[in-house]
Amino acid sequence: MTELYPVQLTVNGMAYARTIEPRLLLSDFLRHELGLTGTHVGCEHGSCGACTVLMDGQAVRSCILFAVQADGHEITTVEGLAANSARLHPLQEAFRAAHGLQCGYCTPGFLMTLIPFLEENPTPSEAEIRDALSGNICRCTGYQNIVDAVLKVEIGD
Amino acid sequence: MKPAPFAYFAPRSLDEALALLQEHGYEAKLLAGGQSLIPAMNFRLAQPAALIDINRIDALSFLEPASDGGLRIGAMTRQRTVERSALVAERAPLLHATMPFIAHMQIRNRGTLGGNLAHADPASELPAVMVALGARFRLQSQRGARWVNAADFYVGLFATTLEADEMLVEIAVPPLPPRTGWSIQEIARRRGDYAIVGVAATATLNADGRCHAARLVYLSVGEGPIQAHDAVAALHGQAPTAAVIAAAMRGASQRIEPLGDIHATPAYRRQLIEVLGRRALTEAFARVQPT
Numbered sequence: 001m002t003e004l005y006p007v008q009l010t011v012n013g014m015a016y017a018r019t020i021e022p023r024l025l026l027s028d029f030l031r032h033e034l035g036l037t038g039t040h041v042g043c044e045h046g047s048c049g050a051c052t053v054l055m056d057g058q059a060v061r062s063c064i065l066f067a068v069q070a071d072g073h074e075i076t077t078v079e080g081l082a083a084n085s086a087r088l089h090p091l092q093e094a095f096r097a098a099h100g101l102q103c104g105y106c107t108p109g110f111l112m113t114l115i116p117f118l119e120e121n122p123t124p125s126e127a128e129i130r131d132a133l134s135g136n137i138c139r140c141t142g143y144q145n146i147v148d149a150v151l152k153v154e155i156g157d
Numbered sequence: 158m159k160p161a162p163f164a165y166f167a168p169r170s171l172d173e174a175l176a177l178l179q180e181h182g183y184e185a186k187l188l189a190g191g192q193s194l195i196p197a198m199n200f201r202l203a204q205p206a207a208l209i210d211i212n213r214i215d216a217l218s219f220l221e222p223a224s225d226g227g228l229r230i231g232a233m234t235r236q237r238t239v240e241r242s243a244l245v246a247e248r249a250p251l252l253h254a255t256m257p258f259i260a261h262m263q264i265r266n267r268g269t270l271g272g273n274l275a276h277a278d279p280a281s282e283l284p285a286v287m288v289a290l291g292a293r294f295r296l297q298s299q300r301g302a303r304w305v306n307a308a309d310f311y312v313g314l315f316a317t318t319l320e321a322d323e324m325l326v327e328i329a330v331p332p333l334p335p336r337t338g339w340s341i342q343e344i345a346r347r348r349g350d351y352a353i354v355g356v357a358a359t360a361t362l363n364a365d366g367r368c369h370a371a372r373l374v375y376l377s378v379g380e381g382p383i384q385a386h387d388a389v390a391a392l393h394g395q396a397p398t399a400a401v402i403a404a405a406m407r408g409a410s411q412r413i414e415p416l417g418d419i420h421a422t423p424a425y426r427r428q429l430i431e432v433l434g435r436r437a438l439t440e441a442f443a444r445v446q447p448t
């Protein structure tokens with residue numbers, strides 16, 4: 001029997017404590033332990049970006065990070081974006097308006113990649129957007145409408 | 158696609174980590190950014206019995222000016238920190254220019270300088286850049302510490318001179334000598350992908366505008382960083398005109414033996430060796446500031 005490790009972390013502002021195997025990936029921890037299935041898993045080796053979440057405000061791939069490593073850290077997932085179920089985050093709204101998703105499998109990863117990017121650079125050029133999104137794969141949209149969504153988004157508040 | 162079980166250690170000090178490394182040796186792996194190791198564990202290409210997670214050792218994460226005008230960088234410094242450092246941009250512009258070529262922002266947020274260099278992936282930009290810059294690595298174990306030149310550190314495919322009980326703890330990047338220019342060139346299918354071929358160059362002119370010294374170091378064309386010694390020898394003492402550079406590269410590209418894979422044939426790689434080498438040398442010489 002493998003040894004279990006206690007972890008305490010914050011996810012979308014809520015504190016959680018669990019006892020887990022060290023080999024548990026953060027992506028599986030979020031999905032299976034916490035039931036936060038908004039974080040998607042595409043490749044499980046760091047290539048597709050679908051599993052992107054924020055760790056202490058920075059975009060990271062949760063499939064190549066062990067959950068034990070998030071002990072004491074703050075995680076934000078796509079579930080943490082919208083203030084409530086009636087009102088989407090402006091970036092989600094922009095994706096909806098620009099038709100920046102089709103099947104939606106890649107979308108949480110794109111959103112979580114873009115949140116810190118837009119915080120630092122609220123009015124990026126198209127080239128900067130494409131560069132920022134180079135680590136996220138979408139099999140449906142051809143990326144054009146995703147780029148359009150980012151060009152049009154207005155993050156106020 | 159799930160890693161095999163392992164024992165997990167998260168030491169807070171270097172001493173503790175070195176003691177664990179001494180105890181577990183080849184059975185254990187250091188976990189730095191995990192951006193190469195965890196994918197390999199997910200595929201079960203790597204199944205270490207123990208992981209020594211060095212992310213909580215604050216003393217390994219620093220980026221400071223060195224007294225010789227260069228830089229001292231702790232092994233656990235994140236790639237993203239290096240990328241954004243104004244000090245790196247000023248003192249090691251080649252290193253600064255290289256960072257965006259490495260993977261994607263999400264990966265550079267976690268990946269470390271030391272992890273990348275110790276991993277010794279022949280397709281990685283940083284080992285070639287460190288050889289081009291003449292950097293030195295500090296390796297430490299419970300037995301003591303030693304400094305190794307980047308050029309001597311790489312000894313084969315994913316192979317370095319690190320012993321089982323040793324850790325890369327610091328990277329010393331010297332300042333560029335006077336009248337020295339630099340360049341990094343690569344061809345990849347997609348921004349952030351591993352390069353099909355890449356090359357880092359540094360070039361120094363003497364007071365008469367002739368080539369005094371140069372380094373031309375390739376990635377993705379062999380078992381590690383590959384230096385084009387012949388091209389550099391052909392340039393020595395010459396004014397670096399387009400014709401001189403072209404002739405030097407024509408000869409040199411014939412002496413490197415790249416392999417073929419799903420990304421490129423050997424012939425295509427050889428073509429890139431010549432073209433990118435020419436571009437890198439041309440740009441490096443053009444960047445030399447007269448003193």
Ligand SMILES: Cc1cc2nc3c(=O)[nH]c(=O)nc-3n(C[C@H](O)[C@H](O)[C@H](O)COP(=O)(O)OP(=O)(O)OC[C@H]3O[C@@H](n4cnc5c(N)ncnc54)[C@H](O)[C@@H]3O)c2cc1C
Binds near residue numbers: 045275283
């Ligand atoms: C999709 C993807 C694309 C990528 N593209 C590129 C690219 O284009 N160019 C590129 O260069 N890299 C690329 N990488 C790799 C990335 O740069 C890694 O971060 C890096 O190679 C390893 O650094 P790490 O800190 O993540 O190390 P880890 O993955 O934690 O460790 C790698 C290896 O080094 C050992 N190690 C780590 N630290 C030390 C130390 N201090 N002393 C001794 N041994 C140590 C570990 O035990 C392990 O064997 C890519 C990765 C991914 C997932």
Ligand code: FES
Binds near residue numbers: 040046
């Ligand atoms: S699932 Fe994590 S990058 Fe693809």
Ligand code: FES
Binds near residue numbers: 103104138
């Ligand atoms: S919308 Fe289907 S993968 Fe992007």
